[in-house]
Amino acid sequence: MNEHELRAVADVGEGFSSTAKDYDRGVRFNIAGGQRLVMSLPDGDHRRVLDVGCGTGLASLAMMARFHPDHVTGVDTSRGMLDEFAAKLHQSDAQVEVELKQADVLHMGIAPGTYDAVVSTMAFHWFPDKAGATRAMGDALRPGGVLGVLCSGRHAEHEFREVLARVDHPGVAVWDAVFDAVQRDIPEMEEYVRGAGLEPLDIWMERRIRRVPPAEYLERMRVVTRHLFQAQFNDDEIADLHARTAAEMHAAAGADGFEYTFTKLYAIARKPA
Ligand SMILES: C[S@@+](CC[C@H](N)C(=O)[O-])C[C@H]1O[C@@H](n2cnc3c(N)ncnc32)[C@H](O)[C@@H]1O
Numbered sequence: 001m002n003e004h005e006l007r008a009v010a011d012v013g014e015g016f017s018s019t020a021k022d023y024d025r026g027v028r029f030n031i032a033g034g035q036r037l038v039m040s041l042p043d044g045d046h047r048r049v050l051d052v053g054c055g056t057g058l059a060s061l062a063m064m065a066r067f068h069p070d071h072v073t074g075v076d077t078s079r080g081m082l083d084e085f086a087a088k089l090h091q092s093d094a095q096v097e098v099e100l101k102q103a104d105v106l107h108m109g110i111a112p113g114t115y116d117a118v119v120s121t122m123a124f125h126w127f128p129d130k131a132g133a134t135r136a137m138g139d140a141l142r143p144g145g146v147l148g149v150l151c152s153g154r155h156a157e158h159e160f161r162e163v164l165a166r167v168d169h170p171g172v173a174v175w176d177a178v179f180d181a182v183q184r185d186i187p188e189m190e191e192y193v194r195g196a197g198l199e200p201l202d203i204w205m206e207r208r209i210r211r212v213p214p215a216e217y218l219e220r221m222r223v224v225t226r227h228l229f230q231a232q233f234n235d236d237e238i239a240d241l242h243a244r245t246a247a248e249m250h251a252a253a254g255a256d257g258f259e260y261t262f263t264k265l266y267a268i269a270r271k272p273a
Contacts (some may be wrong), residue, residue: 012126012227013102017080020056029210029220031058033264034121037150038062040202041268046117046252047071050140052105052133053123057085059150063119064094073115075108076123105133112139117146122224124151125182131195138196144273147198153263154206160217160260163248171241174228175221189267198269206264211257214249218242228241 038059046067051060054074063069076082082100089098104107105120115219118137127133137147157179164172186203193200222242229238249258 012231013079013081014227019077020078020080020084029262030122033150034059034119037121037148037266037268038066038119041066041117041119041146041148042201042270044116044146044258046146047072048115048117050075050108050110050115050118050137052108052118052120052128052137054085055081055173055224057088059119059121060085060098061088061092061094063117064096068115069096069116071099073099073101073110075101075103075105075110075113077102077104084086105136108136108140110140113142115140115145116142117148119148121150122152124149125184130184134192134196134198135249138198138269138271141198141271143269143271146201147193147267147269147271149189149265149267151265153184153207153265154185155207156183156261156263158261159252159258160221162191162196163245165253166248167241167244169241169244171229171233171237174232175225175241178225178228183263184265186265189265193269196269198271199263200269202266202268206266208262209259210262211254211259214246214253214258216259217260218249231243 046063047070049060049063049067049069049072051057051063051072051074054076056059057074060072060074063072068136074085079102082102086100101108102203106129118140120137124133141147142213161176161179164176186205189203190200233241252258
């Protein structure tokens with residue numbers, strides 16, 4: 001599956017809406033990753049923050065906790081994810097103006113040069129035009145402003161693909177192909193950043209071996225990849241794929257759970273002053 005095909009099969013926002021209520025519970029590692037990105041940004045007076053692919057607001061909340069901005073704009077294609085973010089804001093007493101916009105990264109409709117910091121956590125890998133998305137995020141920055149991106153890295157999750165090789169279901173091809181389409185490595189990220197006219201400050205990859213219960217792994221895959229299947233498979237077919245995959249994962253898991261490699265790619269860049 002190449003990037004064009006990924007765009008064709010995936011109404012990403014609609015898919016994330018259908019699993020939005022389960023999102024935070026299913027992706028506990030994303031919460032830690034977003035916090036790590038935010039804590040790695042250089043010090044600065046970031047009064048206006050843009051969070052692209054904000055989802056349920058995990059990165060925005062981390063930015064509020066560290067930088068105490070006056071204003072945060074959250075942009076996401078998924079109405080359901082934005083609704084979850086809005087519900088969190090209702091329950092919080094954060095003294096910050098928040099604007100939530102349902103929009104694609106390439107069509108955010110924001111004035112150029114108006115943000116001190118732009119962050120995007122675990123969404124970049126779903127953007128079909130990554131170079132264009134980086135330019136759009138860079139355009140939003142004022143001179144001297146900073147960009148922070150966290151996304152899936154390459155060389156990961158081959159253990160899951162080995163499990164998939166033993167599953168007999170047409171949905172396997174969709175899952176198997178998406179890894180190559182979305183994952184990126186450090187040099188590719190540097191090219192996106194420089195292509196957007198930004199100065200790379202710090203680009204790094206974290207690689208880890210995780211052991212989790214098979215059900216936890218599959219729940220994460222369910223909440224983040226629902227959109228890949230919705231155009232081609234009905235709910236029963238998707239449930240069948242999950243049941244067959246779960247059986248093979250249990251067979252592959254050891255006493256400590258299902259072991260897999262995961263990489264996260266981080267990038268921090270600055271717009272020249
Ligand atoms: C895995 S979630 C990450 C959410 C949140 N940033 C986090 O760290 O948990 C990916 C989000 O990106 C959004 N998204 C995907 N493609 C997008 C696009 N082209 N433009 C804007 N948002 C997009 C999805 O709707 C989803 O809410």
